Amino acid sequence: MIVTRDLTKRYGRRIVAVDGVDLDVREGDRYGLLGPNGSGKTTLVRMLLGLVFATRGEIEVLGLSVPRRVREVLPQVGAMVEGPGAYPHLSGRANLTLLDAAGPGGGRRGRRDRVEEALQRVGLAGVDRRPVRAYSLGMRQRLGLAAALMRRPRLLVLDEPTNGLDPRGIREVRDLLTELNAGGTTVFLSSHLLGEIEAFCTRVGVMDAGRLVLQDELATLRAPTGRTLVATPDADRAVALLDGRVEGRDGHRLTVRHADPGELNAELVGAGLQVTEIGPERRSLEQIVLDATTTSSDRVEAA
């Protein structure tokens, strides 16, 4: 769905916002692009949508070259970039109606249905004539999503889609995206919220200082590490029993070099030890990202 090769964007001579990115988003993916603030996520998304030109490299979206054939691509793409945008003096409904009328395929017939359906999907069906100016941040975010969904896109490109939403709103958006994805829509979202990506995405890319430093299936990244985490009140006896296989100890929690928690459990219980918790160790997404990235790029150190 989205393929880029050596995609690079420079601003001026010194600032490299995106540096040689080879992105690969497949049909039906739930792709999460992670990265600290200022790592180039938004610039990358803007290039994918033809809003800025790349300095170097190629982009293909839905099999067509961008920006050359971007006008054929965009009608099949729903997007939200850098927060939602709406005319503050008009109601949400009027905003969607104008947006629908502005572009191709926006025949007057069915416009009201398209607008109502989009509002319904994001949970704004009952919204009244209040102008967007009076909307809460969460409502604006939902309106932005509604605008992205109005075309029934094959590909959704969402930059920080849950910004400003409360936990329930985040959950609702995630359920909505899951439903759309099940219906065949490819979802590409960028975020710096690990939890959001971890809960929703099947594939992740990690950006750091303009580079794509990691791109893989989430399941692969989070595969068991070959160690087992054990919590036991008899930690001292367990250390003595497992002699040498204990790699780390934090109070009554042990990290044991052992790939099969079931086998280890049997061994411990067989020796008369109590086990309160046991399970394979997995790297958290946070650990993966921290390992892959260097420093928060909005941090400015003294030279």
Place this chain on the structure above:
Amino acid sequence: MIRVELAKLFRRPRTYVITVLLCALPFIVAVFLATTRIPPPPGQGGAFLSAVLSNGALYPAAAMALIMPVFLPVSVAVLAGDSVAGEAATGTLRYLLIRPVSRTRLLVAKLVALVTFVLFAIGVVLVTSYLTGMALFGSQPSAGVALPADVTSLSGVTITHAGLVLRLLGTVAYIVVSMIGVAAIALFLSTVTDSALGAAMGALAVLVTSQVLVTLDAAASIRPYLPTRYWLAWIDFFREVTS
């Protein structure tokens, strides 16, 4: 896209506020003239102003001469300066572009909407100033309208009411063309900045500079190319060729 731009224009309260302000200026001037009956001395003050004292039917022309040099161009510069930069600031511009709307169509639609605004505003000013003129100054009893001496430099020329309407229509067309120039400058500046104020300010800077240079003899060589040079030339619609 043009329909969308027109909807945006006419659903914004500020469109009407600006129009009301444009109507207010000739009205205030008319009130002062009607209560004091002191005409501006010949050659000073706005064109037609001494003539309207004797004939209110000429007041629409006087109103045009009042709003044309400053007020109308400022309004157009403000609206045009905001038209792209304002959308960039609210974030709606990028959603239009990925809708997708072609950039050319967007700009043309914006320019058409601005021309529509000028027509709308002038139309309202013409109507209100005609009503003001008739109410405060009354019309001449005779069938024709005598053109004022300070404009024609020839007294006694009389035109019919139909002739007056025709000349006013010519005036409207001329002013619209002049304002397209302002709109184009402000619209261009609006595309290179995110600040609506900055774009409007830039367009006004161009106009003020032009106004200053028009009066400067040292700049006589470039005078014909200055955007404001011929702005008041529509007054010639009210002059009669005599030979």
